[in-house]
Amino acid sequence: MDVIERAQEDLARGDNIAARDRLVSALARNPASPGILELLAYTHLVLGDRAAAGAAWFLTDISDDDPTASAAFAALERQYRSPLALAQALPIHAPSDWYPTHARLRLERLGASIEANGQRWVPPRDVVYFDEDGLDSDDFYGSDGDQDDSEYDRTGSSYRTVRQRAIAATIVIAIAATSASVVLALVFG
Structure with a gap:
């Protein structure tokens, strides 16, 4: 049984914390896994943490127009007022080119916002x-x-x-x- 199935079982049992912890740990081995990141985002929603859901979805191919994801992105931006703080809150565990197109575009826009503030940020795994x-x-x-x-x-x-x-x-x-x-x-x- 893979980590996604185990996390889904945890969620079905109502053990949302175990599901979240299992998925966060799995990111170390599969850092750009869309399935893990998407289930992690939904798990954060179940736990009531919209900003954390937005951080996980930020690295997926979900459209910016998706109503649930856009609400989570807005919560992420409200919680982390500066672009640099938002960037540091993302669960990036892989080089940015490992992530899907929408995620790379979001990372590029975020990098441009950080630069516009006179700051510098390179995604951690790009170095x-x-x-x-x-x-x-x-x-x-x-x-x-x-x-x-x-x-x-x-x-x-x-x-x-x-x-x-x-x-x-x-x-x-x-x-x-x-x-x-x-x-x-x-x-x-």
Whole structure:
């Protein structure tokens, strides 16, 4: 059973908080999933948080003309008065080009509004940070769709970071060992 089915079961049981938490955790593994983002938006509506619903829908392909979504977008704008604060409230976990067309257009308009205020904002995943070894460890982490969601509770991000760094370190050590053996073979060979 996938995360969307589990969240729908949570909602059917009336456990809206569990559904929300499950979907938020799932965004770490599937950051631009339209199904997860849309169900998360509806879950926020059920919980009475229109602004959070607007933040989730902001990253989907839902039309700006959709009455429910436009009301949620308006609530999002009322809660976050400045464009920069609104941008920082979005659940962006992927590069902006991973999101559908309507979402990218909204992100572009938001970026232009931020710039018009004399501020600068780059969606968080559009910037690549390299660790001390010069590797982007995110590139070494794959999607483990068959893992149990329980591994991805509040400590999930630290689990991924340790795993990413371990894989990256292993690759760096393998490259160094291979390079050292080639140099030794050339010198003493």
